[in-house]
Amino acid sequence: MAPVTPPVPDAYAPTExxxxxxxxxxxxxxxxxxxxxxxxxYVCHLGFVRDGRPVVLPTLYARVGERLYVHxxxxxxxxxxxxxxxxxxPVCLTxxxxxxxxxxxxxxxxxxxxxxxxxxxxxxxxxxxxEKLAALDALVDQVVPGRSADSRPANAKEAAATAVLRLDxxxxxxxxxxxxxxxxxxxxxxxxWTGVIPARRTYGTPVPAxxxxxxxxxxxxxxxx
Amino acid sequence: MAPVTPPVPDAYAPTExxxxxxxxxxxxxxxxxxxxxxxxxYVCHLGFVRDGRPVVLPTLYARVGERLYVHxxxxxxxxxxxxxxxxxxPVCLTxxxxxxxxxxxxxxxxxxxxxxxxxxxxxxxxxxxxEKLAALDALVDQVVPGRSADSRPANAKEAAATAVLRLDxxxxxxxxxxxxxxxxxxxxxxxxWTGVIPARRTYGTPVPAxxxxxxxxxxxxxxxx
Numbered sequence: 001m002a003p004v005t006p007p008v009p010d011a012y013a014p015t016e017x018x019x020x021x022x023x024x025x026x027x028x029x030x031x032x033x034x035x036x037x038x039x040x041x042y043v044c045h046l047g048f049v050r051d052g053r054p055v056v057l058p059t060l061y062a063r064v065g066e067r068l069y070v071h072x073x074x075x076x077x078x079x080x081x082x083x084x085x086x087x088x089x090p091v092c093l094t095x096x097x098x099x100x101x102x103x104x105x106x107x108x109x110x111x112x113x114x115x116x117x118x119x120x121x122x123x124x125x126x127x128x129x130x131e132k133l134a135a136l137d138a139l140v141d142q143v144v145p146g147r148s149a150d151s152r153p154a155n156a157k158e159a160a161a162t163a164v165l166r167l168d169x170x171x172x173x174x175x176x177x178x179x180x181x182x183x184x185x186x187x188x189x190x191x192x193w194t195g196v197i198p199a200r201r202t203y204g205t206p207v208p209a210x211x212x213x214x215x216x217x218x219x220x221x222x223x224x225x
Numbered sequence: 226m227a228p229v230t231p232p233v234p235d236a237y238a239p240t241e242x243x244x245x246x247x248x249x250x251x252x253x254x255x256x257x258x259x260x261x262x263x264x265x266x267y268v269c270h271l272g273f274v275r276d277g278r279p280v281v282l283p284t285l286y287a288r289v290g291e292r293l294y295v296h297x298x299x300x301x302x303x304x305x306x307x308x309x310x311x312x313x314x315p316v317c318l319t320x321x322x323x324x325x326x327x328x329x330x331x332x333x334x335x336x337x338x339x340x341x342x343x344x345x346x347x348x349x350x351x352x353x354x355x356e357k358l359a360a361l362d363a364l365v366d367q368v369v370p371g372r373s374a375d376s377r378p379a380n381a382k383e384a385a386a387t388a389v390l391r392l393d394x395x396x397x398x399x400x401x402x403x404x405x406x407x408x409x410x411x412x413x414x415x416x417x418w419t420g421v422i423p424a425r426r427t428y429g430t431p432v433p434a435x436x437x438x439x440x441x442x443x444x445x446x447x448x449x450x
Binding site: 017021022043045046047048049050052053054055056057058073075076077090092093094096098101103104105106107108110112114116118120136137140144147148150151152153154155162180181183187188190191192193194195197198199200201202203204205206207208209211212217218219222225 | 270272273274300332337343368378406424430431435437441443
């Protein structure tokens with residue numbers, strides 16, 4: 001039987017913007033790699049152009065299928081710029097995991113192990129109320145999975161004060177480096193320590209708010225922190 | 226006696242670009258705060274405009290006094306765009322530390338504790354050979370203090386293959402959030418756990434390269450990892 005919906009391709013089509021000028025062997029376009037990098041993080045750096053000049057804002061994002069969402073006050077600059085008659089806001093959304101410091105024998109070959117995703121596209125304000133509420137839940141759950149079901153949902157006033165931008169995953173690339181240093185053959189005998197220092201984000205024990213009633217236990221979804 | 230050089234002001238002058246549209250109480254312009262945030266990190270997200278569209282690249286930076294440096298291949302896009310007759314490249318360089326996840330009783334008041342710095346300016350290619358070599362050392366030392374003196378310096382060929390951009394600290398702001406959740410008074414009795422999950426980057430035990438001679442010890446500046 002023919003599928004009801006067209007099959008989703010396994011990879012994003014490279015474009016002139018998403019093919020790096022160098023280290024092309026580090027680039028990837030397959031959906032699985034891109035989703036995996038996006039799903040393990042929640043902070044992105046969102047770039048847009050204002051009065052001809054670049055602006056880069058750190059902000060949260062969530063992935064829902066082939067869409068990313070970011071949110072902000074209805075008064076914030078990028079949200080306003082994408083709103084109104086809504087021509088959309090050209091953006092570049094970048095997510096980066098730092099995995100390790102690569103110390104080579106030569107200063108030149110020092111490097112980083114990392115995984116990053118860069119998404120180019122036009123962000124649009126979400127106007128459908130159902131999509132907006134689902135996006136707000138997704139933003140909470142991207143940071144702490146399960147949390148949206150264990151907190152008070154946004155009320156009408158809060159939802160009205162929040163703008164949500166949608167960015168389709170279409171023009172997307174991943175870039176990554178793994179492994180040890182790549183020293184020059186003539187440097188191998190130099191007396192410098194060489195290797196990788198692994199790096200990752202870690203979390204401390206959750207600190208209850210001062211006004212939390214002692215009867216409220218730490219929920220199971222927070223016990224892994 | 227009059228100072229030989231004019232005194233450095235204690236703060237960066239706010240501009241229209243560096244005054245946030247909201248949460249202004251989270252913004253800071255004093256040099257000490259800005260330097261402190263910059264000096265505790267080495268990965269930035271560098272934004273620039275290419276063909277009218279934003280691009281956000283993760284890259285390393287170093288601070289030397291009132292200048293930031295980033296580097297890349299002489300063939301990479303932003304480096305080429307800042308070179309040639311060198312009109313300079315308008316950039317926004319953003320550095321972000323994530324310090325904690327703030328879980329409020331309401332989804333709306335979920336937040337992040339963070340410290341970030343945003344630098345706007347025109348980046349220029351460094352052409353002075355001495356400044357360039359010092360910047361390359363600073364880039365290595367920003368990541369691992371002391372490392373540049375314990376590795377082989379760049380030779381002429383490597384230095385020629387590397388372009389360095391300089392960005393003056395002039396139009397600069399910091400933004401940060403600290404503390405616990407700010408729930409609405411009417412939500413205080415809700416039965417949801419609330420508090421902060423501390424977050425930070427941590428490092429694992431350094432992993433020697435496969436070809437490191439066993440006689441080379443782990444240097445003292447790496448023993449803290």
